Amino acid sequence: MASLTVWKFQSPYGADEALDKLQGLQARQLIQVLDAAVVSWEPGRGKPKTRELHDTTKGGALGGGFWGLLFGLIFFVPLLGLAIGAGMGALLGSLSDVGISDSFIKSVREQVTPGTSALFLLSSDAVIDRVRDEFKDTQAELISTNLSSDQEAKLREAFGQED
DSSP states (O other): OOEEEEEEESSTTHHHHHHHHHHHHHHTTSOEEEEEEEEEOOTTOSSOEEEEOSOOOSTTOOOHHHHHHHHIIIIIGGGTGGGGOHHHHHHHHHHHTTTOOHHHHHHHHHHSOTTOEEEEEEEEOOOHHHHHHHHTTSOOEEEEEOSOHHHHHHHHHHTTOOO
16 A cells, blocks of 8 residues: 655755655665655745656656646645636645645645755555664654554654654
């Protein structure tokens, strides 16, 4: 089963560093990264930079269209105000069916601010103990997940975050 998690880091480069670590863990078959994207927001910039994992040929990858839509809703649509109309309400309704609700969008928007970064990760088959060892000093903060409570607790532990 694949899980979508969003992790916030207290620097604009933390998410990139975490993705590099995850790819190393994947090479050792300790986690399967199905898809990922990084949002980095340098201080003083008006908007964040986004970068997607380029290998979307794997089964389960979400692809650039999904990430572009998601990041547009989170970071750029608020700038457009009410000009988006009723069509956006229908779009948000369909995204909520897969765990991306209005509250998710609002939460990420409020927490990923200038000077921070976030890793959006679609993964499966994590060997939690080994992942925990690799990430014990990152001070990552879990923003959102579609995991069960037990799975979420294990991931929080793996990334060194207290409940």
